[in-house]
Structure formats: C-alpha cells, structure tokens
Amino acid sequence: MPRSLNGRLVIATHNEGKLAEMRELLDHYGVKAVSAGELGLPEPEETGSTFLANSQLKAIAAAAGADCPSLADDSGLCVEALGGEPGIYSARWAGPTRDFGVARAKVEEALRSAGAAPPFKAHFICVLTLAFPDGETRSFEGRVDGELVFPARGSLVFGYDPIFLPEDLTKTFGEMTLEEKQAIPPDGSPALSHRARAFQAFARGCFGA
Structure with missing residues (x-):
C-alpha cells in the first residue's frame, strides 16, 4: 500500500451496491476500507457538471471529514440517442428513493419518446478520485461501450446493469x-466493467500494479 495512504482509506x-463493488476491487489489492456512510459523514451535494x-x-x-485519504467514484450511463443522458444525473433518474427500476423504465420511455430504434448504443463511465486531507487529488477514468436491451435481463439488480449489454458479449x-x-x-x-477499468488505472498509478 502506498505510504501516503497511511493504512487507512474511506470510500x-x-x-450499498457501489460500496460492494469498490470493496471487491480494493480487496484485490489488499486494501481494507470504511465507507463514508459507516462513518456517518454527510453526502455532499453533487454540483459539478462532469463526472x-x-x-x-x-x-x-x-477526506476532510474523516481526516484520512478518501476514494470517491462518480459514474453513470450515457445513452447516445438521448444526447448522453442520463449521464451525471444517472442516480437522480432513480428519484429520492433510488429506485433504479424506475430509472430503467424512464430510459426506456425516453427512447420510445425520442423515436429511437435498436441498437440503443450506450456507454458507462466511471471516474475515481483519490483525495487527501490537504486537498491533493488524483483521478482515474474507465469506460465500457455497449447497448441497451429491453426487457431487463439478470438477477444482479444494481443500477442500470440489467439493461446494459457490453460490446461483444452475450450477457448483460x-x-x-x-x-x-x-x-x-x-x-x-x-x-469488463467501467469501475474495474478505472480501478486498473488507479492501481497502476498508486500501486504500480
């Protein structure tokens, strides 16, 4: 582990779904972490215009709230026929209860309203940022291209996963x-995934892996 992480990391x-994925990836590099939610840290308002x-x-x-290094992810689904939406608003399409069944239905309805025809080209983007209490940051990006499929397929019901078919694969x-x-x-x-690809860049930059 890099000396600068000092043995501690806050996700x-x-x-919960994002936390599980990030912990799975961090375990691969021997990093154990606690989440901002577990520490009772507030969620900042996402006022940025980019991932x-x-x-x-x-x-x-x-990082400031926990006084130790922090790793954050911002990610989303960008649909070509919708001009890149929902994009940075991917979570907001799920509403205040974060019901992604609602969000997936909104995407399907938006495609229908736009008169789009399959294949519905789309991509996922993930940007990871490692921040330190002194304000220093390092960021890493991952992207995966594919298309959307309806009806949803699969039992791993996290976010938009059941409607996203990665390029050249047969499983969502x-x-x-x-x-x-x-x-x-x-x-x-x-x-395979955008988050794992961002982690690959993170690992190369921070662990030399």
Whole structure:
C-alpha cells in the first residue's frame, strides 16, 4: 500500500451496491476500507457538471471529514440517442428513493419518446478520485461501450446493469456475478466493467500494479 495512504482509506459513498463493488476491487489489492456512510459523514451535494468534478468534490469532502485519504467514484450511463443522458444525473433518474427500476423504465420511455430504434448504443463511465486531507487529488477514468436491451435481463439488480449489454458479449451486467463483472485480468488486459477499468488505472498509478 502506498505510504501516503497511511493504512487507512474511506470510500466516499452511501450507495450499498457501489460500496460492494469498490470493496471487491480494493480487496484485490489488499486494501481494507470504511465507507463514508459507516462513518456517518454527510453526502455532499453533487454540483459539478462532469463526472470528474463530482468525483473530486465527493472525495475531498470525505477526506476532510474523516481526516484520512478518501476514494470517491462518480459514474453513470450515457445513452447516445438521448444526447448522453442520463449521464451525471444517472442516480437522480432513480428519484429520492433510488429506485433504479424506475430509472430503467424512464430510459426506456425516453427512447420510445425520442423515436429511437435498436441498437440503443450506450456507454458507462466511471471516474475515481483519490483525495487527501490537504486537498491533493488524483483521478482515474474507465469506460465500457455497449447497448441497451429491453426487457431487463439478470438477477444482479444494481443500477442500470440489467439493461446494459457490453460490446461483444452475450450477457448483460445484470446476468454476471459481481466477481465476473469486476475481475481484473492478470495479463493487464481491460476489465469488463467501467469501475474495474478505472480501478486498473488507479492501481497502476498508486500501486504500480
């Protein structure tokens, strides 16, 4: 572990699904972490206009609140026929209760209203930011392209996963196990998910892996 992390890391999220994915990836590098939610830290308002800006503000807030290094993620689904929406507002499409069944239905209805026809090209983006209490930050991006499928497929009902089919694959993210989706190939080839790809960049930058 880098000396600068000092053996401690806060994951700046209150989202249980995102927390599970991030812990799975951090375990791969021997990093144990506590979440901002477990520490009772407030969620900052996401006022940024980009994934990078929102990732940075969440990481900086958690690092300051916990007085130790923090890792934050901002990610979302960008649909070509919807002009990149829901994009940075992906979580907000799920409403105050974060019901992603509602969000997935909104995407399908928006595509229908736009008169779009399949294939519905889309991509996921994840930006990870590592922040320190003194305000220093380092950010890493991962992206995966694919298309949307309806009806939803798979029992891993996290976010938009059941409607996202990665390029050149036959299973949606919702039909994969967490381990399969987040696997880091030992040969250095790209991982399947956007979050795992961002973690690959993070690991290269912070662990030399």
